[in-house]
Amino acid sequence: MLAFKKLRIHRFKMPLKYPFANSLTTIKEKDVIITELIDQEGRKGYGESVAFDSPWYTEETTDTVQHMIEQHLWPLIKTQRIEHPQELELHQVRRNQMAKTAIEGAVWDLYAKQQKKPLYQVIGGTTNKIPVGAAIGVQSNDQQLLTKIQQALDNGYQRIKLKIKPSHDLYLLEKVREHFPTIPLMVDANSAYTLKDIDHLKKLDQFNLMMIEQPLAHDDFIDHAKLQEQLTTPICLDESVNTLADVKTAIELKSCKVISIKLAKVGGFTNGIAIHDYCQKHNIPVWCGGMLEAGVGRVQSLxxxxxxxxxxxxxxxxxxxxxxxxxxxxxxxxxxxxxxxPDQPGIGYQVNLPTYQKALI
Incomplete structure (x- = not known):
């Protein structure tokens, strides 16, 4: 039985080593929220919200996440008694997926520690060894981009993802393919295009890409289906996919051939597992995108x-x-x-939180 005694919210700024730029914004530091959930036995479970401090990616921000946790989610769960994290009742709160993930991730961590098993095992994972690729943001010049790619390859990363936008795509890919003709390569548009760009986007097929991630609007399925019909390159939906219902819509309309499951964007492990299982049943491969996570969100996503x-x-x-x-x-x-x-119980890592900017519940 899991019962929750106390919740602490830790909020702090983490400066990035290098600015990360995409088609919509440039990020120099991350506003991080870590949840620390304590059960009746004194065990601690950790979760993370990966929301940004402005709503450029989703409607959620770190301010809204903190408000939702303090005013709605913690009051909702603090009297719940559950045997398994899938019994956690959060459906009374609509959407707010990143806030829910910050709570639900801590519950799963607690459960895994109670079971004395690593988190990846209790969610049904088949291996603790995960292949990883490198996402490289928009760079100031060609040489800087090529250097970043080479560094990632030298460090063993198995796939390169580049950020693209109109006027920063074909030339970019020509230059990259000139220097790296055979590396596994994908691109992410962060909704930078419209269906009016279809003839332009068809030119991406020549670069032998693994996929193009979210080329069109963040809430679209119909236009993506029209575009996918014209492209050889697989479309991967990211921002469009927040729920299992979104996945069912995308698959039914043939809006994509790949789906990105971001733990925080779909509301946590229970929803992520359901989406994974549905895609597997319908022969749609999935992959794990990144959100500039700090350590807790990083290892839970992995x-x-x-x-x-x-x-x-x-x-x-x-x-x-x-x-x-x-x-x-x-x-x-x-x-x-x-x-x-690691094979230690729960997330398997020691969490060392800053002592400043801490809000307690």
Whole structure:
């Protein structure tokens, strides 16, 4: 039986080692929320919200996440008694997926520690060794981009993802393919195009890409279906997919050939597992995208990626690609293109939280 005694919310800023730019914004630091949930036996479980401080990616922000946890989610769960995390009742709160993930991730961590098993095992993962790729944001010049790619390859990353947008795509890919003709390569548009760009987007087929992620509007399925019909390159939906219902719509309309499951964007492990299982049943491969996670969210996302239908290298890689110092010990490391999760109970890492900017419930 799991019963919850106390919840602490830790909020702090983490400066990135290097600015990360995409078609919509440039991020220099991350506003991080970590939840610390304590059960009646004194065990601690940790979760993370990966929301940003402005609503450029989803409607949620760190301010809304903190408000939802304090005013709605904690009052909702603090009297619940459950045997398994899938019994957690959060459906009374609509959407707010990232806030829910911050709570639900801590519950799963507690459950795994209660069971004395690593998190990846209790969610049904088949291996603790996850292949990883590198996501590279928009760079200031060609040479800087090529250097970043080479560094990632030298560090063993098994796939490269580039950010693209109109006027920053064909030339970019020509230059990359000139220097790296055979590397596994994908692109992410973050909704930078419209269906009016279809003839332009068809030119991406020549670059032998693994996929193009979210080329059209963040809430669209119909236009993506029209575009996918005209492209050889698989479309991967990311921002459009927040629920199992979204996945069913995408598959029914043939809007894509790949789906990105981001733990925080779908509301946590229970929903992530359901989406994974549905995609597997319908022969749609999935992969684990990244959200500039700190250590807790990073290892929980990687735990989800141990499920068998995750068929592409995951985005969350080594901590030191992003952070001067992560909040977990040891930090996440990549060896020969893989992250190996520990076999200790729960997330398997020691969490060392900053002592400043701490809000307690």
């Amino acid at each position: 735990a989800l990626a141990t499920l068998p239908n995750f068929q592409f290298p995951a985005d969350p890689g080594a901590s030191n690609r992003y952070w001067h110092q992560d909040i977990i010990r040891p930090e996440v490391e990549v060896h020969d293109g893989y992250v190996t999760l």
